[in-house]
Amino acid sequence: MKSATYVCPHMEKKYGYFKRDISWLSFNYRVLLEAADATLPIYERIRFLSIYASNLEEFYEIRVADQRGAIMKKNYRADNSEKAEETLNEITTEVNRQQQDFYSIFNDGILPELRRQRVYLYQTHEPLPFHRDFVRRYFDEEIFPYLSPVTLHEGFRTFIRDRRLYLIARILKRETREPLYVLIKIPHSNVPRFIALPEHEGMHYFMFVDDMIRYNLPAIFPGYVPDGCYGIKISRDADIYVDEETPQSILQSIRTKVGKRKIGALSRFMYDREMPPDVLAFVRRSFHIAADDLVVGGRYMNLQDMIRLPNPIGAELVRTPPAPLRVPYLEELASMFRAVERGDVLLHFPYQSFDYLLRFLMEASFDPDVEEIKITQYRVAENSAVIHSLIGAARNGKRVTVFVELKARFDEENNMSTAEEMRQAGIKIIYSIPGLKVHAKVAVVLRRGEAADFACLSTGNFNEKTAKGYSDMALLTCDKAIVGDVCRVFEVLEGRLAEPHFDRLLVARFNMVPELIRLIRREADLARAGRGGRIILKMNGLQDKQMIDELYEAGQAGVEIDLLVRGICCLTPDRSYSPNIRVTRIVDMYLEHARLWYFRGDGEETMYLTSSDWMRRNLNRRIEAAVPILSPDVRREILDLLDIQLRDNVKACHIDGQLRNIYIRNDAPPLRAQQATYEYIKRNVDAVTYREIRKLDIYGIEWESVFEREYPNGNVAAPVIGTVNAEGQGSSGMEAQFDTLLTGTPGAQAFEIAPNGAVMPGGKKTTVEPKNGGNVELTLHADLQHQVQELLDARVAKHQADWGVVVIEDVATGHVLVMADSNSKEPDNANPQKVHAVQDAFEPGSVGKLVTVGAALNQGTITPTSVFQVPYSLDLPDAGGPITDFHEHGGETLTATGVLAESSNTGTVLIGQTMSDDQRYAMMRALGFGEETGVELPGESAGLLRSADQWQGRDRYVTMFGQAYAITAMQEASALATIANGGVRIAPHIVKSWTNADGTVEVPQASQPVQAMDATTASQLVTMMESVVEDDLGTAGAAKVPGYRVGVKTGTAETIIDGASGLVSTTAGIIPADAPRLAIAVVLYNPRVASVSSDSSAPLFGDIARTAVGNLGIPASTSSANLYPTTP
DSSP, rough: OOOOEEEOOOOOOOEEOOOOHHHHHHHHHHHHHTTTTSSSSSSHHHHHHHHHHHHHHHHHHHHHHHHHHHHHSOOOOOOOTSOOHHHHHHHHHHHHHHHEEEEIIIIIIIHHHHHTEEEEOOOOOOGGGGHHHHHHHIIIIIOOOOOOOOOOOTTTTOOOOOTTEEEEEEEETTTTTTTEEEEOOOOOOOSSSSSEEETTTTTTEEEEHHHHHTTTHHHSSSTTTEEEEEEEEEEEEEEEEEOSSSHHHHHHHHHHHHHGGOOOOOOEEEEEEOOHHHHHHHHHHHHHHHGEEEEOSSSSSSSGGGOOOOOOSSSGSSOOOOOOOOOOHHHHHHHHHHHHHHHHEEEHHHHHHHOHHHHHHHHHHOTTTEEEEEEEEOOOTOOOHHHHHHHHHHHOOEEEEEEOOSSSSSSSHHHHHHHHEEEEEEEEOOOOOOOOOEOOOOEEEEETTTOOOEEEEESSSSTTTTGGGGEEEEEOOOOHHHHHHHHHHHHTTTTTTTOOOOOOOEEEETHHHHHHHHHHHHHHHHTTTTTTEEEEEEEEOOOHHHHHHHHHHHHHHHOOEEEEEOOBBOOOOOOTSSTTEEEEOOOSSSEEEEEEEEOOOOSSOOOOOOOBSSHHHHHHHOOOOEOOOOOHHHHHHHHHHHHHHHOOOOOEEEEEEEEOOOOOSSSSOOHHHHHHHHHHHHHHHHHHHHHHHHOOOOOTOOOOOOOOOOOTTTTTTTHHHHOBTTTSOOHHHHHHHHHHHHBBBBBEEOOBBBSSSOOOOTEEEEEEEOOOOOEEEEOOHHHHHHHHHHHHHHHHEEEEEEETEEEEEEETTTTEEEEEEETTTEEEOSSOOHHHHHHBBBGGGGGHHHHHHHHHHHHHSSOOEEEEOSEEOOOOOTTOOEOOSSSSSOEEEEEEEHHHHHHHHHHHHHHTTTHHHHHHHHHHHHHTTTTTOOOOOOTTTOOBBOOGGGOOTHHHHGGTHHHHHBOOOOHHHHHHHHHTTTTTOOOSEEEEEEEHHHHHOOOOOOHHHHEEHHHHHHHHHHHHHHHHHHHHOOSOOGGGGGTOOOOEEEEEEEEEEETEEEEEEEEEESSSSSSSOEEEEEEEEEEEOOSSTTHHHHHHHHHHHHHHHHHTTOOOOOOOOOOOOSOO
């Protein structure tokens, strides 16, 4: 995006800063990019599309209204150093640019993928014939009763509500053609935005209520002819400006002005880009719309409503967050108070359950020693369990004080009503402080006598609803100095303390800014002295120029500075005055909301957990609190998590000097911070349990190390990893293949014993230490393997298949990145699992046509454009009956490419007859059929391939299209990798290396690459495979991956299973076709529902390919396919 910076003059230096509002638009554009991510489930993409639109709506209601207010001198809160008019023009330019991308993503990405998933959202008001009666009837019964059209006349005022949708219709009187303009408010509370229409041929149809009204305009205005109908919407100033004198006057003022929010000054007028200029001119005159109020939209406004689009398919189209983790030692101790007494407790939301914070408050409400509870509330959840706990505490005789911030934008009404509910329950309520917002998230529990007091400080609100979607941390501590500081914060809020002193906390407007400046300058001094300097800051917004200048100067001194800034960032990186400063933005499933500050120092690390961003408002006009992390274990844990975020190369973007979101892509293994954070917290739970129990120092509890097999990744690649038996010997998978290497040497101990057999205290004891075995490192990509297994399991269930398998091979190296079996369970020796990819062979069906066509190209008997007259049925004298195509048709004239794209059996036989059987057999063997691939797994099948001289009668012909021989999924993927690799066959490997017990590292011996087919043949074959996806004749349209060229072949083979007929559905392909990186083989064995490959394995291939390129960071295709013709 075009950057917007301004320069602030100093006495001896000039620094640049991004404009706040333009920086925010850069953040919101990054949200929009999630909607464009084809690796995400479609309804997750829709969620981000909706978030983007909702964010923009609020931006216009607050920030743009603020700029307009500054221009009109209605308020003076806008930054005086920014020219409001100039900023407003930049906002309009950037938003209009983003709107083009928004509608492009919606029209070219979201809608096609919905249709691919059999969800059809009408983009026209003209329904298909089979829906017309329903649309008329539904309109008459459900919509028309709520319509009240208003005729527009210049000179007469009509009020338009904000956030409501309207249609402007121009209708012509039938006799005179005289135009009339009418305004129609679209019902929003009585009628859904998306109306479900009857299903048709397996497709689920929905229509915007807007279009249903458009279609029925003749019924609304009899005697008139519709001459265009266009959507409009407006945004109004939704901020609340109050004269702050006393808390009571603030309460009354907000109560009055909240009700007037819906009639605020205009801040945006959005209109359909198809609206003719004369209609727009009339509308502008009618509603007094200025030119700089205009924002160009699309046919449909309020697309944040897309989040309410029904999902008729189910869970496979959404992304389900992982279940919040339980913390075993907190579960075992049962008492949160006891846990905190033994050491600081750090909670991670939403990775861990918010229940632990609720338990803490609930325990406070019942503990007989608790005398008083104080807490701040910034945004209160509806029907809040937090509030219920506090009310319960008050009813149990505890003194409860709640500070309620009334000026929490858009939550004012809920906060006021909740405060009144608490007041009536006997809770002391403190309202907003004049001139300040209280944004600190703090609580304190005070107990009588010597019992420990507790404090809780959080980066996020005490709100169980937002805790499900916001990534936050909360620290529970009984450190006396911290508890004392929190008490002093409440004394300030209660008006009992004007000049507080804080021993531990940093509190905005008191000691926060001076201490931060000291810490930054400390790092700068260390860097100048050659002792290094390191700062990591994680926050939501960075705007304060004083703090930015300090960072600029620290960077110039040599301090290495990493900024994890999710939203606004006014610091300009990549400039001469900002060396050594990197800005990273992460947008993913959860909203990054935690704020953390780290200063390495020189032997005195300093880390704070805080509610505060470095915005001017946070540091100067709010009460914020930052708590130091004193526990080395907790500090180490947070540093690990910060390191994970800084290594994200999937969802992280670097913000450059032009405010662009540049995805971080590097040679490191793909790491997605939020997924890695979940796994880190999950893995470290047991270590925490160990540390906590050790702290108890309970007499009689001794520690014994017991070694047993752990599978930290659960069922991920479980059949490949394999099992061990009761004696620890490998019995399947890698455990069996590398049993000798992995097995260590047992240790031993000998003790001197007394005559009674007891060990003699102080007696002789000899110990032989055990020796660890070796390690094996696989080529599998754990994250991608996990995702593919989930996709595979969902498809196996949907199509009711016996089993399924997916293999993904790196074309250049032969490394197996994924070997996924359906319904994998955590390894269990009692229930060993087959590795279907290498142990089960199947007929490849029409995928085998690649071999026939490739062999003919290689022999020069055909070209991609060779023409064949293709009948539906071929009667061959020794075939034992006719050879037919899958679908009945008349005679067709197809090129060789058309034969492959349409997957014609008869056409493939015609191609196969251009060469000898020996030549076809030689190609099969060259591609690795009929022999083991050598991949490092036990029990590999060589498949079944008879030599050409054994092909008798019908078998001679059906081998041309993938029948009468069998291959494994591993062989299929290897063959596709060979085609993708310019015809060069590289043996596949699933083992990357192994480390022997003595520490030496070895790698598998690489076999000599083999030129299985000419490079020209391979290139032509890949292009022909693209037609299988792209051409209208193709059978694999469902395998498309937006932005990537894909070469695919589908196959459906008949087979006999347990004496009954069944099918094998397989799709194999290459992505990207223009620069091949991956070969993918997908097999569904015996699907019973929608079983043909175009309906089963092909869409699964598309899902997997989209996931793989996104997870691995494979760049999109840079050129369009130059396809061969399928017909002459």
